[in-house]
Amino acid sequence: TQLLEQSPQFLSIQEGENLTVYCNSSSVFSSLQWYRQEPGEGPVLLVTVVTGGEVKKLKRLTFQFGDARKDSSLHITAAQPGDTGLYLCAGAPSGNTPLVFGKGTRLSVIA
Amino acid sequence: KAGVTQTPRYLIKTRGQQVTLSCSPISGHRSVSWYQQTPGQGLQFLFEYFSETQRNKGNFPGRFSGRQFSNSRSEMNVSTLELGDSALYLCASKDQSSAETQYFGPGTRLLVL
Numbered sequence: 001t002q003l004l005e006q007s008p009q010f011l012s013i014q015e016g017e018n019l020t021v022y023c024n025s026s027s028v029f030s031s032l033q034w035y036r037q038e039p040g041e042g043p044v045l046l047v048t049v050v051t052g053g054e055v056k057k058l059k060r061l062t063f064q065f066g067d068a069r070k071d072s073s074l075h076i077t078a079a080q081p082g083d084t085g086l087y088l089c090a091g092a093p094s095g096n097t098p099l100v101f102g103k104g105t106r107l108s109v110i111a
Numbered sequence: 112k113a114g115v116t117q118t119p120r121y122l123i124k125t126r127g128q129q130v131t132l133s134c135s136p137i138s139g140h141r142s143v144s145w146y147q148q149t150p151g152q153g154l155q156f157l158f159e160y161f162s163e164t165q166r167n168k169g170n171f172p173g174r175f176s177g178r179q180f181s182n183s184r185s186e187m188n189v190s191t192l193e194l195g196d197s198a199l200y201l202c203a204s205k206d207q208s209s210a211e212t213q214y215f216g217p218g219t220r221l222l223v224l
Contacts, residue, residue, distance in 0.1 A: 030211075031211055033211070040217065041218070042215030042216050042217050043154075045213075048212065090154075097167065098144065098156040098159060099156070101153055101155075103152075
């Protein structure tokens with residue numbers, strides 16, 4: 001069974017600080033996705049990375065896929081209270097096999 | 112386009128009862144997946160339906176079942192409810208032409224007493 005380990009589990013920071021969330025596995029994934037989930041809602045897709053070494057930017061968020069396609073990171077610059085939520089990574093093993101989700105990082109940004 | 116909708120949003124049941132949850136995918140999406148989300152286990156895959164056929168199944172007991180109708184709407188059923196079935200049940204749909212991008216509904220929060 002392929003597993004995705006996310007760290008840290010919980011993160012509480014002040015507005016304006018930078019942070020990085022990690023998603024690691026011993027398995028290779030054909031692609032990796034990052035979601036954000038707010039209380040009472042379903043996860044919302046932020047980005048999909050498919051190429052080893054790929055870097056994607058979404059405003060203050062930077063996503064990186066590891067060269068070996070086994071790990072990924074999410075870096076947030078100058079965090080804002082609106083960034084608060086549960087960040088989930090999900091890996092696609094191959095083809096039409098189901099996504100494997102990490103347990104998430106719960107981020108709280110304090111004004 | 113309207114997003115994925117799930118009904119009901121909240122549900123309280125007692126042990127031994129059964130429950131049926133409903134999911135309407137985004138118009139045109141033919142694939143519907145179901146997930147169980149709990150604080151301890153995170154998001155776990157239950158099953159996926161495509162064109163009324165179950166295409167993938169997760170590692171859950173037979174008490175968990177589902178089906179998909181010709182209009183792509185899907186239902187999942189849990190029989191003989193246990194306390195541990197309390198969770199947020201999420202449905203996600205995707206357009207087969209972009210197989211890895213799926214869109215989640217808001218979920219149904221089930222509490223088993």
